[in-house]
Amino acid sequence: MSREAWLLVVVAGIVAIATLVGAVLLAIRVVRTRRLLTGLGAGGKVAFYGALIYTIFPVDLLPDPIYLDDMGVLAGALIYLTRLVHKRRAAGRQLPGQPDAPPDTGRVRRPVS
Template identity: 50%
Template sequence: MDATTVVLTVAAVLAAVVLAVAVAVLVRLVRTRRELRRAGLPTGPRWVFWGAVLYLVLPADLVPDPVYLDDIGVLLLALRSMRGSVTAPAPGAPPRRPGRQPADDYAP
């Protein structure tokens, strides 16, 4: 094996690993959205979810597609946004202390 073949093989393996991570994060994003909707909780703006999915699928990226690090970043931001919409207090709601449950407000 010459040096070029080794470099190309290593690059292909790294690209496959990064692609697998991107797909795993996409699956987690889809599952989280599905679970939030099933529970009747807010999933955040719809465009965040679909924008992240389209960014992964479409070939126009900030970084060329063999490198999926930017795609993973966009998917993670969308996942964080969706989870943040669940924990964000409603506008006008009093702030809650950490570790406090809503049922604590009604305890005698």
């Protein structure tokens, strides 16, 4: 093989590994949101399980060495789940798995210098 062909193979390998790592990191973040699912309703559960099934399922829009479509689905699910969480918090509902909010004392904390 020529030097240019080897360079192309190495660059393609690096891109494939980088997208795989990105997809795995996004999948981990989606899985960490699982503890909030009971408070997010059916839409949250569909987004969570749909994103994970799409990522694991071997039939994709793009071939498996290219994980950009998987990353897009996982990122979309994270954005949707994050919006659901913020909407629930704005409505004043406590989500399962979330720590209780500390009581507001009205005092301003000043940094210690």
